[in-house]
Amino acid sequence: VEAGEAPAALVMAYDEASLLATLRAAIPRFDEPLGIGDDAAILDGHVLTTDMLVEDIDFTSAIPIEFVAAKSLAVNLSDLAAMGARPRAFLLSLGLSPSARSQFDRFVAGIAGAAARYEVGLIGGDLSAAEKLIISITAIGTAPERPLLRSGARRGDRLFVSRALGGSVAGLRLLQNGWRISTTGVVTPPAAFDYGVREVATAAMLRHVAPEPECELGPKLATMPEVSACIDISDGLSIDLARLCEASGVGAVIDVERLPPLPGLPETARALGVAVEAAVLHGGEEYALLFTSTLRESELSQRCGRPVFSIGRITERPGVFIDRDGTEEPLEAKGFDHFRA
Amino acid sequence: VEAGEAPAALVMAYDEASLLATLRAAIPRFDEPLGIGDDAAILDGHVLTTDMLVEDIDFTSAIPIEFVAAKSLAVNLSDLAAMGARPRAFLLSLGLSPSARSQFDRFVAGIAGAAARYEVGLIGGDLSAAEKLIISITAIGTAPERPLLRSGARRGDRLFVSRALGGSVAGLRLLQNGWRISTTGVVTPPAAFDYGVREVATAAMLRHVAPEPECELGPKLATMPEVSACIDISDGLSIDLARLCEASGVGAVIDVERLPPLPGLPETARALGVAVEAAVLHGGEEYALLFTSTLRESELSQRCGRPVFSIGRITERPGVFIDRDGTEEPLEAKGFDHFRA
Numbered sequence: 001v002e003a004g005e006a007p008a009a010l011v012m013a014y015d016e017a018s019l020l021a022t023l024r025a026a027i028p029r030f031d032e033p034l035g036i037g038d039d040a041a042i043l044d045g046h047v048l049t050t051d052m053l054v055e056d057i058d059f060t061s062a063i064p065i066e067f068v069a070a071k072s073l074a075v076n077l078s079d080l081a082a083m084g085a086r087p088r089a090f091l092l093s094l095g096l097s098p099s100a101r102s103q104f105d106r107f108v109a110g111i112a113g114a115a116a117r118y119e120v121g122l123i124g125g126d127l128s129a130a131e132k133l134i135i136s137i138t139a140i141g142t143a144p145e146r147p148l149l150r151s152g153a154r155r156g157d158r159l160f161v162s163r164a165l166g167g168s169v170a171g172l173r174l175l176q177n178g179w180r181i182s183t184t185g186v187v188t189p190p191a192a193f194d195y196g197v198r199e200v201a202t203a204a205m206l207r208h209v210a211p212e213p214e215c216e217l218g219p220k221l222a223t224m225p226e227v228s229a230c231i232d233i234s235d236g237l238s239i240d241l242a243r244l245c246e247a248s249g250v251g252a253v254i255d256v257e258r259l260p261p262l263p264g265l266p267e268t269a270r271a272l273g274v275a276v277e278a279a280v281l282h283g284g285e286e287y288a289l290l291f292t293s294t295l296r297e298s299e300l301s302q303r304c305g306r307p308v309f310s311i312g313r314i315t316e317r318p319g320v321f322i323d324r325d326g327t328e329e330p331l332e333a334k335g336f337d338h339f340r341a
Numbered sequence: 342v343e344a345g346e347a348p349a350a351l352v353m354a355y356d357e358a359s360l361l362a363t364l365r366a367a368i369p370r371f372d373e374p375l376g377i378g379d380d381a382a383i384l385d386g387h388v389l390t391t392d393m394l395v396e397d398i399d400f401t402s403a404i405p406i407e408f409v410a411a412k413s414l415a416v417n418l419s420d421l422a423a424m425g426a427r428p429r430a431f432l433l434s435l436g437l438s439p440s441a442r443s444q445f446d447r448f449v450a451g452i453a454g455a456a457a458r459y460e461v462g463l464i465g466g467d468l469s470a471a472e473k474l475i476i477s478i479t480a481i482g483t484a485p486e487r488p489l490l491r492s493g494a495r496r497g498d499r500l501f502v503s504r505a506l507g508g509s510v511a512g513l514r515l516l517q518n519g520w521r522i523s524t525t526g527v528v529t530p531p532a533a534f535d536y537g538v539r540e541v542a543t544a545a546m547l548r549h550v551a552p553e554p555e556c557e558l559g560p561k562l563a564t565m566p567e568v569s570a571c572i573d574i575s576d577g578l579s580i581d582l583a584r585l586c587e588a589s590g591v592g593a594v595i596d597v598e599r600l601p602p603l604p605g606l607p608e609t610a611r612a613l614g615v616a617v618e619a620a621v622l623h624g625g626e627e628y629a630l631l632f633t634s635t636l637r638e639s640e641l642s643q644r645c646g647r648p649v650f651s652i653g654r655i656t657e658r659p660g661v662f663i664d665r666d667g668t669e670e671p672l673e674a675k676g677f678d679h680f681r682a
Contacts, residue, residue: 019445019468023433026453027463041464043430043481046387048464050479052434054471089384092364093393093477104360112367122368123382123389127357130395136434136477138391140384 038149038247039082039232040141047085047141051076055097055132062175064183065103067209068135069110075234076139077118078213078287082232084148084222085141087215089123090115092137095130118215144222148230148291150247157228157292157314159252160300162214164309165237167262169283170274171208174201177273181205197271200264204272207262211287220304221291230291236282236335240290242320248292251319253328254281254312281322282334379491379588380420380573381482388426388482392417396438396473403516405524406444408550409476410451416575417480418459419554419628423573425489425563426482428556430464431456433478436471459556485563489571489632491588498569498633498655500593501641503555505650506578508603510624511615512549515542518614522546538612541605545613548603552628561645562632571632577623577676581631583661589633594662594669595622595653622663623675 040049051072053059059068077087092111094100100107115122120139128134175181178190179201187202214232221227231244237254245252259280269276293300297310312323321328381390392413394400400409418428433452435441441448456463461480469475516522519531520542528543555573562568572585578595586593600621610617634641638651653664662669 019437019442020466022445022449023463023466026449027456041430041432043464044386046385048432048479048481050432050434050465050477051467052436052469052475052477054436054469054475057436057470089382091382091389091391091479093391095393095395095398095475096360101360104363108363108367111364115368122364123384124391125361125364126392127360128393128395129398130473130475132472134393134395134436134471134475134477136391136393136475138389138432138479140389 039079040085042083042143042147045143047080047083047143047147048138049076049079050136050138051079052134052136054134060175061099062180063209064181065100065106066110066113066183069107070114071209071211072135072137073111073114073118073120073139074211074213075287076137077120077215078211078232078234080139080141081214081218082148082230082289084144084146084218084230086219087118087120087139087141089121090137090139091124092122092135093126093128095128095132095134097130097133100133118213144219146222148218148222148227150229150231150244153229153244153248153250153292153314155250155314155316157294158296158310159241159254159312159314160291160293160297160308160310161233161237161260162217162289162291162308164260164262165233165286165288166265166276166279166283167204167207168211168285169208169279170262170265170272171204171206172285173274174205174272175208179205181209193271197268200262200268201272204262204265208285211285213287214289217289217304221289224293224303226295227291227293230289233286233288233290234284236284237290238281238320238331239333239335242333244290244292245318245320248314249318251315251317251321252312253315253321253323254331255323258309258311260309260311281331284335380423381426383424383484383488386484388421388424388484388488389479390417390420391477391479392420393475393477395475402440403521404550405522406441406447407451407454407524410448411455412550412552413476413478414452414455414459414461414480415552415554416628417478418461418556419552419573419575421480421482422555422559423489423571423630425485425487425559425571427560428459428461428480428482430462431478431480432465433463433476434467434469436469436473436475438471438474441474459554485560487563489559489563489568491570491572491585494570494585494589494591494633494655496591496655496657498635499637499651500582500595500653500655501632501634501638501649501651502574502578502601503558503630503632503649505601505603506574506627506629507606507617507620507624508545508548509552509626510549510620511603511606511613512545512547513626514615515546515613516549520546522550534612538609541603541609542613545603545606549626552626554628555630558630558645562630565634565644567636568632568634571630574627574629574631575625577625578631579622579661579672580674580676583674585631585633586659586661589655590659592656592659592661593653594656594664595672596664599650599652601650601652622672625676
């Protein structure tokens with residue numbers, strides 16, 4: 001794999017989507033107004049979402065198990081945040097491998113820390129034996145009065161991301177290249193690296209192993225009628241934007257100049273072996289929010305009480321394009337798919 | 342393993358309980374009045390439960406995948422039924438092994454059939470790749486006005502089961518002995534068997550591969566103030582009764598004469614290689630309801646519109662005992678634990 005290219009497992013295929021479509025077609029939703037298709041389902045004031053993480057598919061033993069545990073909760077809370085829901089409680093099912101059993105106290109410490117931080121209670125669970133560690137979480141949030149959906153983007157809206165991108169896939173690349181990170185956030189490079197590189201490497205690895213769901217921002221955006229659509233970037237900006245556009249029946253143009261890379265990443269990219277633009281456009285597991293609004297960047301940042309980044313605009317023309325010096329090119333939707341490898 | 346003895350995986354140990362206790366102690370439940378400990382959690386009018394099934398731990402490829410799929414939903418609905426909740430919706434996470442992917446349409450047909458039968462909608466899910474098939478389901482029900490809990494049993498209450506027992510573990514034993522069942526319910530013995538035996542074998546295998554949750558009975562019991570406590574028999578009568586007694590701070594005496602075995606099982610036990618009393622007392626995966634009430638069997642059966650079986654009584658003395666011809670012996674709690682093998 002060429003330095004900076006997405007690893008094989010991160011190349012998108014539509015296989016997961018087609019399997020999900022088969023399920024959706026076969027099983028009716030009965031009385032639900034919303035269901036699979038947005039980041040979470042809404043049921044009588046509750047927002048529900050579920051995610052399963054499997055060892056050696058979704059994570060490896062290169063990541064300390066405390067991080068894996070906390071991240072497994074965080075990715076679910078990110079789905080709630082994308083709909084503007086405040087997290088409330090979760091259910092946890094574990095398939096425990098022998099090695100995971102021996103590290104069970106560390107797993108518990110990791111997930112308990114995340115639960116305390118986001119104030120979500122554990123209300124149920126199931127344990128099973130397994131050959132590989134399997135973590136399946138269902139998170140429940142309180143639905144806002146006006147949930148954020150993927151389908152609300154309109155022509156002329158500005159396109160926003162909630163924070164700088166590219167760090168997670170850069171951190172994954174570093175892990176694959178032999179870098180390690182301790183539970184206290186101390187990184188160990190496989191060889192001698194200068195201090196400046198190490199600082200960015202730490203930030204990138206933390207983005208990957210300890211992503212922060214936008215639990216404050218999501219509910220805040222849901223209170224603003226000027227925010228029209230939202231999704232979290234779990235599989236990559238290009239693919240998640242394509243999903244938002246498809247759900248809204250619109251297109252989008254990204255201004256390449258406005259894309260915010262993880263600070264320091266462009267300057268250290270060569271040393272770290274990361275292709276910055278690909279990391280920003282296609283890197284998964286960011287858990288930033290991608291949303292649309294009629295508001296300007298300055299006004300929206302002020303209302304959010306923190307910076308958010310306008311990266312382009314919504315168009316009537318379908319499809320996602322990228323504007324490089326005034327020339328618009330189609331942007332291929334690449335991202336994570338479990339069934340391509 | 343002696344014929345009729347519980348297989349190794351069905352012997353109870355308290356390891357799963359201690360792992361769960363570690364989790365519960367570490368992660369607060371915040372504002373929940375009820376949580377882990379009953380069959381499901383209650384949250385603002387919803388009842389939630391989750392179960393994970395792992396290939397070669399919880400089921401094998403000897404069972405057609407349509408049955409596995411339907412059963413994975415049924416076991417969750419049984420937890421809802423045990424609290425008196427009507428099923429409403431579910432979320433489904435799958436770790437798909439290569440062989441499961443090739444049988445995906447059959448899996449979908451199985452779970453879609455169960456969803457339609459119990460009128461539960463699929464409202465969310467996640468797919469991952471995995472080496473073995475993993476099925477993780479969270480089911481959501483509508484909480485009754487007065488949810489059934491494990492903790493309500495009182496001295497003098499009668500103890501009931503909702504149907505005949507022993508079939509599921511007998512069916513499992515047959516599968517282990519080479520019997521097979523098709524998706525249409527046709528059984529194939531490993532050798533020549535007479536017709537009478539085959540009929541009971543079919544009933545037993547269906548109990549194991551296609552258990553029926555008590556989705557009608559549970560909500561009905563919840564409307565009766567005379568019903569004091571309830572649990573579903575997922576791990577075995579002896580262990581689930583011990584749990585009910587512990588939660589209620591009481592004991593129980595089972596009258597061995599009143600235990601209802603699967604019809605025909607005693608007569609065919611020797612031919613099928615099943616120890617009937619052990620199967621009835623300790624066999625898991627029954628998904629019958631075990632409940633307590635001040636009402637008599639005839640009165641309760643009439644109110645339920647179907648037979649239910651009084652099998653003993655609740656005592657002030659703690660512990661579970663079995664009455665054989667007037668002599669009470671302690672009943673060892675045996676059942677299923679994933680971590681004992």
